[in-house]
Amino acid sequence: MLKNPLLLVAFIFFFLGSSAWSQQLPKNPLEGRIVFEKEGCLSCHAVNGTGGTTGPDFGKQIFSGDNYDLLSEMWNHSEKMLLVMARTRTKRPSFTGQDFRELGEFLYFIRYLGQPGNISAGKRLFAGKECIQCHSVGGAVPGKIALDSLKIYVSPVHLAQAMWNHSNLMRRRGVRRGIKLPTFSDNEFADLTAYIRAASSLKSEERIYSYPGSPTLGEKLFKEKGCYYCHVEKPVGPNLDRINTNESVTRIAGIMWNHSGKMEAAMKTMKQPYPSFSGNEMADLISYLYFRGTPKTAGSAKLGEQLFKQKGCESCHEAGNRFNAPTVDRLGPFHDKDDFLAALWNHAPRMEELLLAKGKKPPVLMPNEVKSLYLFVDAKTKAGN
Template identity: 35%
Template sequence: MKRMPGIVSGVVLTAILAGAVGSSTHAQTKSVLLSVELPDSPTAGARLFAQKSCVRCHSLGGGEPRVGPDLGRILFSGTVLDLAGAFWNHAPAMREKMQDLRIQPPTMTSGEMADIIALLTAYRYYITELGGPGSPSAGRAVFASKGCVHCHSVNGNAWEQPGPNLRRYRGRFSAIFLAQAMWNHGPEMASAMQGLGLKWPKFTGREMGDLVAYLQAGNGGSSEERVYFEPGSPRRGRQLFSDKRCLACHAIAGKGGRGGPDLGTRPRELVGSVASIAGLMWNHSQGMTAEFRRRGIPRVTFSGQEMADIIGYLYFVNYANVRGTPARGAQIFVDKCSTCHSIGSGKGIGPDLGGVPRLDDPIAIIAAMWNHSAKMEEELRKRGLPWPRLESGEAADLTAFLLSRRDTSAARPTTGASR
């Protein structure tokens, strides 16, 4: 079930379309939180990717070249709505190719759109290589400089070392697996380090990704036979986040405990790869362990799948917590949509966007735009107007604006407006 996005409380926008655009700096800068439902499983979109014919023109990370770009190789920057916006921006080109290939353009419910977007983002976060592949040789240097080499070997050599041989992580190994093992064994490693007078090493930038690449490859080996975990379920992760008592010390976007930092408002740090999130947890694990002790909370461990779910949750909750500025959206609406659409007055070539049922969350709006893109394109052509592209941040601003107007000017359906 979709919740109504909890937006626009206190933001008065009624006057904006009536010519007040740009007149109030306060309203210009005031942003609202758009809530996008957490996906249950990013892989649910895989089925749709085939069903909706995307697979006929796009591959997802490898495979033979197709008409459209490999969507597993594009690093979609920005938020979940920027990705939806990219889909919209390319609609005319895609439709043209669909016509050539006699593919019936698929229509999409907002739930389907959300699942497909989740699939595409899952690629971004599982495949660290997107930002540039992890480098085994750089990872080897990391392994030495962080002191792992004092206690672990990665070869078959039976060195007398305090820590277990890490050979078993070669190849069949994922960043999640390493994150989980490092987390679970943290306290023992800490005391071994203390014994040797070593400091708890911290990871920055790409170091964790490189370390993963090194352990996967072993000394000079190849990283061919990689096995990834089942992608985490952000929704299950949300449950674990409370079951494992993370919520006792961490808030998510303002809701939850104190003592640790808010983990729901960190798009810059937490919308990275699995390895970078794992690196953050490792970096802070000493501080956390101390806080666990202070409060008498038993330290928790994770199974691999649980770690995948938690990381999936932290990733998505930041990716999907999008802020939009309705006042900026109003300007976009004026510039790109108002030739054909009105809100509330009932006029226009296109439907009055205040009255269309079910446009009650940002993804639903983009899905509806896609579903009606053929007719919109025709009307644009007739008028010699360009396709109304949505640049970075604009999909969020525009949908924030449309939703705010619905709250004030439209009778929205009470229930059943679901995916």
């Protein structure tokens, strides 16, 4: 069992400092870590190595989806999870709607944080990506631009932002010296950041964290910086709905950097100013790209009506049933989808018990089926109330 759950908090704050999230989108995706700890998930599931090892690590086996996905995952794995819980005498988790919403936001957010950087991988990249041709770190080298002062910036987004802002100068020098500027993938921005911070000759212990970014501020920047112009208004760039931005902050920073060359060229032709970023702007923009990239589960009330029969819900939830299960129009009412998902999850033990008595197993529920059931029940309860 985990001795120090606060480690998880320390891990997250290592990345972010503290949080300032906007109102409409998740107010604060870190809230859900409280539910994660309170309901005992952390004693079996780790986040990037911090936590229990009985279940999969949410940092490695990255969960990415909406709450229909989460419920489906938990529901379909519940048999094994429950066995372990019984063996370890762990209380079965139960949720309010708000708990479940926050839990989902938190788990979704872990993907955004990505993995911590690796210093030795960063050292290899510094040479392999030709940075070393023009830059030094760890001590001044004549004719090279020192990057030591970057040590104080903990977040890889700062490195991406600084490079973005200087990309014009970098590219020009590259052309002069016959060096092609590198592209980025995976966790490379984080690795380079880790290396620069470790190798820097700067004595300062000051640390500047990046905030997780505000998607609503990011949405504004998307217009102000001309992204909207090229990607929506006069679409010279691709439709961003077709680009996968459900990636870590570091990867999205890489996607942005990789396209800066072509973008710069397009901007020159169109006589648009090259956008530069200050403060937390790059993080804001990236968090906007991340949240607009949330995968959306499909579903329909019509399919839900069929599923309510096929999945055996109706066998209990019919008029005059002997289990005292409410008929479908008397379920709820549910404030929102998370309220429904929590109620569905909380009643699983009772349902399983009744089904087991009949020698049956609980139905498997895929995300689109969960959503369809919700849409069906919600329509029925609204009509019934």
